[in-house]
Amino acid sequence: MRFFDPHIHCISRTTDDYEAMARAGVRAVIEPAFWLGQPRTQLGTFLDYFSMLLGWERFRAKQFGIRHFCAMGLNSKEANNQRLAEQVLEVLPRYVCKEGVVAVGEIGYDEITPAEERAYEIQLELARSVEQVVMVHSPHRDKKRGIIRSLDVAGHIGVPMHKLVIDHNNEETVEDVLARGAWAAFTIYPHTKMGSQRMVEIVKKYGPERILVDSSADWGVSDPLSVPKTAKLMLEQGIDPAWVELVTWKNAIAVYSQSGQFTEAELLDTPAIDQRALFNDNSVLRGQSPRIDETPRPVPN
């Protein structure tokens, strides 16, 4: 089976994770722009981070046979630094149409402040104007209210619901998202937020339509194999394999290929790995023999 993890922060993961992901069948990922764990203080650190998502991290993933896409945006936490937010929002249009950028994201609310709302509205309008997909981070506190507001504001700005992904859903929020015609993504963490077993129950109850599963693996305790593991659990518990394929591969393709940045056919092409390649004179190797696929062969599952 192939898997698409549509929300993962690869810059905080090691190559051990990339190797494990590739072995488990993860073939594509989306890394949305977020904060670094503490507030940035300069525009430059945003720009260098954006460049890193587009450059080095995409290269790093490719060395392990994984297609790396990203989302560009000003995250909700840092929207509250209004002086800095203005500067980022001003340059964001330069980034949202670059190759491999499949969405404006991850944007939305963190504490549901006026500053967050302003940044959210501006970015929704930007996404609408360039016909881009939108990835919304839903707040962890006052989540239900935050999601409803996220849906309302996006609708008001004119972002089509079939291009809107609301992430970090749970049992209390999924119905509102699906009822509006938007996509509902679920983050599977080992101990907090949504878990694999609960995800199984969600899919049994609501079916696979417009549902996505992701790991949001980041610098905290999180699992970059959440998507394949959840798929395995679903199959073990009798969910139709076609449904499993939808929520862990095809739905992510359906929503994010609307960006025009890739097709399903391209993802099905087996990647040729050449670890001799360099990015700005940098290699992922540290003394190992490079893996070189002279002829393309499938990344083993």
Add this chain to the structure above:
Amino acid sequence: MSEAKIPAPGELVDFLRAQLAAVLPVEALARLDADLREIRAGANLDRFAQRAASAARFTRGLELRPTAAALARAQSLRPHWNPERWSARDAWRAALVLALPDLGGSGGQAIFEAWLDSADEGECIAGMRCLCLLPGPERFLSRAEEGCRSNMRSVFEATACDSPYPREQFGEIAWKQALLKSVFVGAPTWRIQGIDQRLSEDLTRMALDYVEERRSAGRDVPLGLWCLIGPHGGARAAQVLDGLARSERPVERLAALLALARRADGRAVADLVSGERDAALRQAMVQLTHGPVPAEAFAALPDLERRFQPA
């Protein structure tokens, strides 16, 4: 916002120096005095940053451990300020900040803010701890909000707990978010000052929504959440607390007891106590509800949880 009664920086420097004198070796105290002289004379940002960073070298592993008299003095200087959990490093750095010339004006503010921009975790903690001691506190609201946005529990607690700042300066959104966040990150919610003065229907709604979320996920509700319910929430709150009062976990029954007492629901409290079969637990319940039950009363719950393990 509440009017803050903030003493002159010099008074606070004297107080902190006196506390440090009780725990620092002589050479370290001399170093502090030299730093204070230099800062007062007008050190620039680089020099301030160096001295503030170096505080770690002289205070390694030392806690401030103020006496009861010192804590009372702190309260009289700055009501609702509790330096009980300050380290010596925090106090040293706070003293340097308070020694900055023109702290009430743009000069001192610029150095303090630039220092925070490059602060490491320890410096963030000290910076957040001293916000409630600075003149013109409203100038640092966004810093405090950033401190509460941190997922580093140490930084969050330094900002939100044991300080009058959030209650005095935070708007409604930041205030409610800080309270919920404390539950999220496992900080002692009951140490956030002024909860009882700023309870609200919306805060109770947020808390009850979170209870539903945790229950749907099959997870326990952190104990600190229950001090946020207060007298609000109507029938919904009453129903949730009624369920909590029937919990198999003794500590949850105690949390329900405290929450119900805070709603002046004497009947529910009496029913809970009389229905409690564990005699020792019943005794503890009577003691806990002997007088008014402020948010701080929930501080007793972790120890009581250890004492009364479920059968």
